[in-house]
Amino acid sequence: MAAAPGSNRAFWQTRNGVLLASAIVSSAAVWWVIAWPVASFANIAAHQGHFMLTFAHMLGGSGMLIFGAANLYLAARKTRFALHRRVGQLYLATGAFGATTAIVVTLSAAHKSGLILTNSTLSLATLGSAWLVFAALGWRAGRNRRFASHGDWMIRSYVLSWAFVLCRFASPVPEIGQLGGGQAFIWLSWVLPMMVCEIVLQWPQGARKG
Incomplete structure (x- = not known):
């Protein structure tokens, strides 16, 4: 692998490379545990009456994670901008589909016995x-060639992509039920990551002027 621009180290030896590699490995593990039972039609009975909606959400969520990670890599490399744009379009399309189906699923009667x-x-x-x-x-920032703002918003969106995963992955843990039936954790699973993300993105803005 060629060295990243401005560095003598290979990209995967840099901080961004290590973080991206960790995201890829953990995404693969999570996909196998959560998405594969749906993709392989192994748990149709668990989603009786709404399996096709769950399957659609799985497709959108998978694309959200895969194309999001690929585009972060392309953005960090600052090369192959045409490919970066196409992969970004796939990320937005599959992500919008996954997020929309998630909203539909959560607002439906699936897995709910009461309200x-x-x-x-x-x-x-x-x-x-x-x-x-x-x-x-x-998307709007990128279309208007505000590339710094575009990158920040895409990072924020990918953090929220992982919030979906965190929420779904941790929900079966018994201790989660101690937090108001899991309701507090549902909020914390994406509010806290967004707080950390915002600190990281905004930290350079408050640095001392040279």
């Missing part, structure tokens, strides 16, 4: 809406 509109439902619907808004702002 459909709950604290958890509102949190997940807000998370999906936030992804759509952040992605739209990133």
